[in-house]
Every structure is written in structure tokens, then in C-alpha cells.
Amino acid sequence: xxxxxxxxxxxxxxEDIFHALSDPVRLDIVRRLARDGEANxxxxxxxxxxxxxxxxxRVLRDCGLIHTRIEGVTHLNALRKKELDGRFPGLLKxxxxxG
Amino acid sequence: xxxxxxxxxxxxxxEDIFHALSDPVRLDIVRRLARDGEANxxxxxxxxxxxxxxxxxRVLRDCGLIHTRIEGVTHLNALRKKELDGRFPGLLKxxxxxG
DNA sequence: TCCATAGTTCGAATGTAATCGAACAATTGC
DNA sequence: GCAATTGTTCGATTACATTCGAACTATGGA
Numbered sequence: 001x002x003x004x005x006x007x008x009x010x011x012x013x014x015e016d017i018f019h020a021l022s023d024p025v026r027l028d029i030v031r032r033l034a035r036d037g038e039a040n041x042x043x044x045x046x047x048x049x050x051x052x053x054x055x056x057x058r059v060l061r062d063c064g065l066i067h068t069r070i071e072g073v074t075h076l077n078a079l080r081k082k083e084l085d086g087r088f089p090g091l092l093k094x095x096x097x098x099g
Numbered sequence: 100x101x102x103x104x105x106x107x108x109x110x111x112x113x114e115d116i117f118h119a120l121s122d123p124v125r126l127d128i129v130r131r132l133a134r135d136g137e138a139n140x141x142x143x144x145x146x147x148x149x150x151x152x153x154x155x156x157r158v159l160r161d162c163g164l165i166h167t168r169i170e171g172v173t174h175l176n177a178l179r180k181k182e183l184d185g186r187f188p189g190l191l192k193x194x195x196x197x198g
Numbered sequence: 199t200c201c202a203t204a205g206t207t208c209g210a211a212t213g214t215a216a217t218c219g220a221a222c223a224a225t226t227g228c
Numbered sequence: 229g230c231a232a233t234t235g236t237t238c239g240a241t242t243a244c245a246t247t248c249g250a251a252c253t254a255t256g257g258a
Contacts, residue, residue, distance in 0.1 A: 002223090002224085002236095014120075014126070014194070014197050014198075015120070015121050015122070015123055015126060016121075018117045018118070018120040018121040018126075019117070019118075019121035019215095021113075021114070021117040022114050022115075022117040022118035022121055023114070023215090023216085025216095027113065027114060027117075040234080040235090041234075042233095042234070042235085048217085048218090049217080049218050049219075050218095050234080050235065050236085051217080051218055051219075051220090051235090051236080051237080051238095052216075052217055052218060053235090054235060054236055054237085055215095055216075055217080055218095055236095056216090057235090059215095070224095070225095070235095072224095072225060072226065072233095072234090073224070073226065073232095073233055073234050073235080074225095074233085074234060074235085075235065075236095087197075088193055088196070088197045089193065089196060090192055090193035090196065091190075091194070091197070093189055093193075094187055094188065094189035094190035094192075094193050095113070095190070097187070097188060097189065098113050098186075098187045098190070099113075101206095101253090101254085118245095122245090122246085139204080139205090140204075140205065141203095141204065141205085147247085147248090148247080148248050148249075149204080149205060149206085149248095150205090150207080150208095150247080150248055150249075150250090151246080151247055151248060152205090153205060153206055153207085154206095154245095154246075154247080154248095155246095156205090157206085158245095169205095169254095169255095171204090171254095171255060171256065172202095172203055172204050172205080172254070172255045172256065173203085173204060173205085173255095174204075174205065174206095199258100200257105200258090201256105201257090201258085202255105202256090202257085202258100203254100203255085203256085203257100204253100204254090204255090205252105205254090206251105206252080206253075206254100207252075207253095208249105208250085208251080208252090209248105209249095209250095209251105210247100210248095210249100211246100211247085211248095212245100212246080212247080212248105213244105213245080213246070213247095214243105214244085214245070214246090215242100215243080215244075215245090216241100216242080216243075216244090217240100217241080217242080217243095218239105218240095218241090219238105219240095220237105220238085220239095221236105221237085221238080221239105222235105222236080222237075222238090223234100223235090223236075223237095224233100224234090224236100225232105225233085225234085226231105226232085226233080226234105227230105227231090227232085227233105228230085228231085228232100
């Protein structure tokens with residue numbers, strides 16, 4: 001698989017982040033990544049089909065919340081924590097504190 | 100008009116707040132309320148029909164972000180700032196700082 | 199009482215998002 | 229090369245949101 005594209009942090013829009021986080025599955029993914037660090041897609045699927053999870057990861061990636069790097073055959077996802085903290089100070093902390 | 104109902108702050112769900120804030124019109128309303136304090140619906144409509152604005156205010160009310168009190172014939176909306184700060188510390192601040 | 203004002207509710211049209219199976223693509227190991 | 233693994237893409241279905249006009253409700257004032 002080819003590498004994914006990620007938006008530059010300065011192009012990340014708050015509305016898009018909110019939209020991404022308004023889905024419980026995605027909010028859960030973000031919280032797990034915050035707690036456990038990097039994880040591949042399979043590790044976070046909770047009984048849902050691959051295509052559904054792939055969709056959710058794409059939304060999270062496209063809005064700027066996560067970064068996906070490819071290692072062999074697995075995709076490792078991580079929160080773009082530092083970048084997000086720089087662009088929207090306090091946001092991630094507030095999101096994660098509430099969980 | 101009869102008074103509106105508002106969710107108890109402990110029943111407010113983060114997903115619902117994110118959904119409400121994912122719409123640019125509503126995000127703008129929240130920011131204006133944060134800056135200017137109480138405002139009636141008419142003061143915040145930006146060329147849109149009343150029914151559309153009424154819908155957006157309802158979403159903001161139902162998710163727990165704003166409180167609406169009735170004074171005569173006008174509805175005065177205000178951010179539920181203190182309650183929200185208690186329930187989701189730092190969230191409002193982060194949202195408003197980014198604007 | 200009658201009218202203006204401020205906002206809600208209804209209903210329909212349109213738009214957008216979620217879901218998931220099936221087919222596909224890239225890498226690893228045999 | 230072939231099969232297994234990991235995830236993507238496509239397409240269809242379904243569900244949910246937005247938008248807005250029109251009719252309605254409640255209050256206040258002439």
C-alpha cells in the first residue's frame with residue numbers, strides 16, 4: 001500500500017476535528033491512541049468489518065488528528081499530539097480528560 | 100412560547116457537543132456568545148431564515164452548550180460556561196482560543 | 199381587539215455520512 | 229511464484245442532517 005497523505009497542521013480546521021470526534025467509534029479510537037500510543041487498525045477494531053474501520057481511520061487522518069505510517073504490511077496510527085497541542089492548545093487534553 | 104428544556108449537565112455527552120460544534124454556523128454562534136454574553140436569536144442570524152437559525156439554536160440547546168431564557172417575546176441565549184467548565188475542564192477555553 | 203414581533207414547528211427536498219460486502223493492492227514468508 | 233496478512237477502494241443501501249417556506253404560538257403595545 002502506498003503511503004497516506006496528511007494535512008499540514010496549519011491547514012487543520014477545528015470544524016473537521018469536531019466532526020471526526022462526534023462519532024463514538026472515532027472518539028474511542030482517539031482515546032485509545034492517546035493512552036496506548038501507536039496501534040494498527042486491527043488492534044482497534046471492535047467487531048466491525050475492516051472497511052468500516054478503514055473509513056473511520058481515514059476520517060481521523062484527513063482531519064489531521066492522526067498520522068499513519070506503514071511498516072511492512074501493517075499501518076501504525078498515532079495521535080498527532082504535539083502538533084495538535086501547538087495548533088489548538090488544551091484541546092486534546094480536554095477531550096481526553098472527559099473520557 | 101413555552102420555556103425550553105435543557106439537559107442536566109451530567110447528562111451532557113461529549114459526542115453531542117462535538118457534533119454541535121462541527122457546523123460552522125453553530126461554532127460561530129458559540130464564539131459570539133462567549134465574547135458578547137447573552138444574545139437573542141435575531142441578533143445572531145446572518146442572513147439566514149428564522150427557521151434555520153431556530154434549528155441551530157435547538158441543536159446547541161439540546162446538546163447542553165447553551166441555555167435559553169425567555170423574556171417577553173425574545174429568547175435570550177447564553178453559553179452554559181460554568182457548568183461546562185465543571186464537566187469538561189478546559190474544553191470551552193480550547194474551543195474559543197482557536198477562533 | 200388587532201397588529202407587529204420573535205421564535206417554533208411542520209414537512210419536503212436536498213445533501214452528507216455510516217455501514218458493509220466484494221474485489222483489489224502491497225508486503226512477507228514459504 | 230503462491231498464499232496469507234493487512235488494509236484500501238468501490239458501490240450500494242440506509243440513516244441522519246441541513247435548509248427553508250409556510251403556518252402557527254405567545255407576548256406586548258396601540
